[in-house]
Amino acid sequence: MPQITLTILNRAGLHARAAAWLARTARQFRSDITVLHGERQASAKSILSLLGLGAGQGALITLRAEGEDADRALQALGRLASHDLEAGV
Amino acid sequence: MKTLRGVPASAGVAIGPAFPFRRLTPRFERQRCADPAVEWARGEAALATAAARLTALAIRARDQGLAQQAAVLQAQALMLDDPELLDAVRTAIEEHALCAEAALSDAAERYAELLEALDDQYLAARAADVRDVARRVLHVLLGLTDAPGANLTQPAIILADDLASSDIAWLDPAFMLGFCTAGGSAASHTAILARELGLPAVAGAGAEILRIPADTPLILDGGEGLLLLDPAPATFAAYEAAGLAAQSRSAEAQAHAHEPAVTRDGWRAAVLANLSSVAGLQAALAAGAEGIGLLRTEFLYFERATAPTEDEQYLAYRAIFDAFGDRSVVLRTLDAGGDKTLPYLRLPPEPNPFLGLRGLRLCLRRPELFRPQLRAALRAGAGRRLKIMFPMVTAVAEVRAARAELENCRRALVAEGLPAAERLEVGIMVEAPAAALIADHLAAEVDFFSIGTNDLTQYTLAADRTNAEVADLASAYHPAVLRLVQGVIVAAHRQGKLVAMCGELAGDPTALPLLLGLGVDELSMAPAVIPLAKQVIRTLDRSALRSLAQGALALSEPDAVRVLVRAAAP
Numbered sequence: 196m197p198q199i200t201l202t203i204l205n206r207a208g209l210h211a212r213a214a215a216w217l218a219r220t221a222r223q224f225r226s227d228i229t230v231l232h233g234e235r236q237a238s239a240k241s242i243l244s245l246l247g248l249g250a251g252q253g254a255l256i257t258l259r260a261e262g263e264d265a266d267r268a269l270q271a272l273g274r275l276a277s278h279d280l281e282a283g284v
Numbered sequence: 285m286k287t288l289r290g291v292p293a294s295a296g297v298a299i300g301p302a303f304p305f306r307r308l309t310p311r312f313e314r315q316r317c318a319d320p321a322v323e324w325a326r327g328e329a330a331l332a333t334a335a336a337r338l339t340a341l342a343i344r345a346r347d348q349g350l351a352q353q354a355a356v357l358q359a360q361a362l363m364l365d366d367p368e369l370l371d372a373v374r375t376a377i378e379e380h381a382l383c384a385e386a387a388l389s390d391a392a393e394r395y396a397e398l399l400e401a402l403d404d405q406y407l408a409a410r411a412a413d414v415r416d417v418a419r420r421v422l423h424v425l426l427g428l429t430d431a432p433g434a435n436l437t438q439p440a441i442i443l444a445d446d447l448a449s450s451d452i453a454w455l456d457p458a459f460m461l462g463f464c465t466a467g468g469s470a471a472s473h474t475a476i477l478a479r480e481l482g483l484p485a486v487a488g489a490g491a492e493i494l495r496i497p498a499d500t501p502l503i504l505d506g507g508e509g510l511l512l513l514d515p516a517p518a519t520f521a522a523y524e525a526a527g528l529a530a531q532s533r534s535a536e537a538q539a540h541a542h543e544p545a546v547t548r549d550g551w552r553a554a555v556l557a558n559l560s561s562v563a564g565l566q567a568a569l570a571a572g573a574e575g576i577g578l579l580r581t582e583f584l585y586f587e588r589a590t591a592p593t594e595d596e597q598y599l600a601y602r603a604i605f606d607a608f609g610d611r612s613v614v615l616r617t618l619d620a621g622g623d624k625t626l627p628y629l630r631l632p633p634e635p636n637p638f639l640g641l642r643g644l645r646l647c648l649r650r651p652e653l654f655r656p657q658l659r660a661a662l663r664a665g666a667g668r669r670l671k672i673m674f675p676m677v678t679a680v681a682e683v684r685a686a687r688a689e690l691e692n693c694r695r696a697l698v699a700e701g702l703p704a705a706e707r708l709e710v711g712i713m714v715e716a717p718a719a720a721l722i723a724d725h726l727a728a729e730v731d732f733f734s735i736g737t738n739d740l741t742q743y744t745l746a747a748d749r750t751n752a753e754v755a756d757l758a759s760a761y762h763p764a765v766l767r768l769v770q771g772v773i774v775a776a777h778r779q780g781k782l783v784a785m786c787g788e789l790a791g792d793p794t795a796l797p798l799l800l801g802l803g804v805d806e807l808s809m810a811p812a813v814i815p816l817a818k819q820v821i822r823t824l825d826r827s828a829l830r831s832l833a834q835g836a837l838a839l840s841e842p843d844a845v846r847v848l849v850r851a852a853a854p
Contacts, residue, residue: 202589202627202628203627208404208406210406210407210410211355211356211359211406211410211413212355212359214359215355215358215359215362218362218366219362238367238368240367241366241367241368241369242359242362242363242366243363243366243368243369243395243414244366244368246399246407246410247395247398247399247402249402249404249407251404252625252627253625253627253633
């Protein structure tokens with residue numbers, strides 16, 4: 196199963212803006228996409244379960260995709276690392 | 285008339301009636317449904333309706349330029365379309381024959397509690413967002429029309445225990461004059477929102493504000509942190525007059541923004557801008573900045589997965605230098621560490637980052653990070669006078685090491701046949717008390733100082749100004765800070781070196797008489813305050829301000845200094 200690992204750069208962690216982007220992007224793919232953070236895991240398509248990961252700044256998250264468009268999905272989601280990071284106040 | 289005191293959260297004055305904001309928790313009866321299939325269809329339709337309303341609010345917020353609020357509303361709309369939430373609601377309806385209202389409240393409450401349990405202030409705010417979206421769906425399910433903001437039909441001052449983006453979205457922006465919250469601090473979400481909206485706000489005014497009846501005449505003074513109830517006619521008149529005067533002063537200042545700031549006794553002040561992005565260039569130029577006194581280069585390093593390359597930095601610096609032509613631009617080298625971490629540096633977490641590997645300390649330890657920046661700066665500065673400044677210096681050896689790196693980079697560029705700045709001025713930030721106390725030794729090593737009052741204040745007073753518990757201790761008017769500033773200026777001037785100031789204090793119109801009296805040579809501030817600062821300087825007589833500074837230095841309390849300085853302000 197293809198997977199990638201990302202570091203959360205956003206100062207606020209994987210919260211509103213970044214989680215919303217991740218969920219919206221994940222929903223464009225048919226594959227099942229799971230996000231792992233430590234012992235917790237979440238569906239990438241569910242903003243509520245993504246928030247529940249409690250992944251703060253500097254956290255390492257792993258994305259796993261299973262399905263016909265798994266590789267394309269991970270490629271798109273890998274952009275999270277450089278996407279939409281809220282600058283510090 | 286009655287005066288309530290809180291924390292200044294967003295500057296400005298609002299005059300208007302009270303609007304107590306209350307979150308409605310729609311009441312419903314927990315019951316079983318007759319037909320789960322029909323009930324789920326009803327629930328699904330209500331979720332979709334509420335999501336559509338939130339999306340419309342998000343678009344409105346975005347169109348009004350309220351990025352933060354738009355992001356929260358968009359996230360809330362996504363919550364209503366969340367596959368896991370929908371599953372939980374459907375299961376409760378289909379398997380337990382619960383009514384849609386109960387199924388939804390239960391599911392939302394479980395997520396809210398889960399987020400709260402994570403013990404993270406950002407996620408606690410998201411828990412409030414989840415509860416808020418559940419209320420929105422209940423409104424639809426119950427066919428309610430009395431939304432929390434429905435009675436806000438005239439411009440008013442909003443009173444609440446605390447206000448989240450999702451709360452404010454219930455209100456019509458055209459009728460919001462300002463916010464006053466019972467809890468919170470200057471760093472709280474309401475404060476950030478108010479500043480984004482450009483509205484005055486007072487936080488932490490106490491639970492008493494929740495008992496103020498609707499339509500009570502109020503004056504909200506965001507700059508002072510005051511809420512005045514039933515103000516006397518004379519107070520009303522004074523605030524109204526002050527508001528008009530401030531308006532005309534600001535218009536007058538803008539009209540003269542591009543003229544030099546010369547004191548009545550003929551001293552020309554250098555008024556420069558702090559810049560933290562290429563995008564801010566236009567604002568700085570439009571505000572009449574005579575140069576950049578502090579170019580925070582961190583913007584090139586944040587929000588990315590790897591450090592910027594030398595060429596990338598060269599192009600950015602070049603664009604900024606070109607925009608300012610022959611005017612001065614002071615480039616500060618990377619000031620990471622402290623509260624500004626860069627994940628790709630893979631630095632181990634520090635127990636006390638503000639006393640850790642930050643600023644120049646980090647750069648000297650990481651030549652692979654430092655050299656590309658120095659080379660980019662030298663290349664971009666070719667053919668002009670390059671001013672470079674090192675942050676977080678506490679020892680002479682650090683300045684020597686940094687200068688040696690700079691010289692090595694310059695030689696390497698020349699050897700490679702690349703153009704490099706030849707006319708070079710090197711300075712340091714004075715932001716640690718240690719640097720201020722050995723300013724005489726440091727002055728011998730550099731061409732200029734720039735005093736960073738924010739950090740100098742918090743390091744001197746051992747108080748974090750973003751911590752509401754100790755924020756009142758972190759005053760730049762504390763005699764300890766002023767004595768350090770004076771010492772730096774005297775030591776530098778003795779050796780003919782220039783002293784700039786680039787902290788928040790430098791842009792504070794009330795502080796300007798004191799700063800000029802102390803002998804600050806150059807002021808660098810947020811672009812927005814430049815026109816007014818120039819206008820204030822034009823009214824001052826610099827030679828007469830030395831005695832004001834001497835008087836301030838002799839005082840024992842920050843409040844006494846504040847009173848003295850206020851009295852001297854034009």
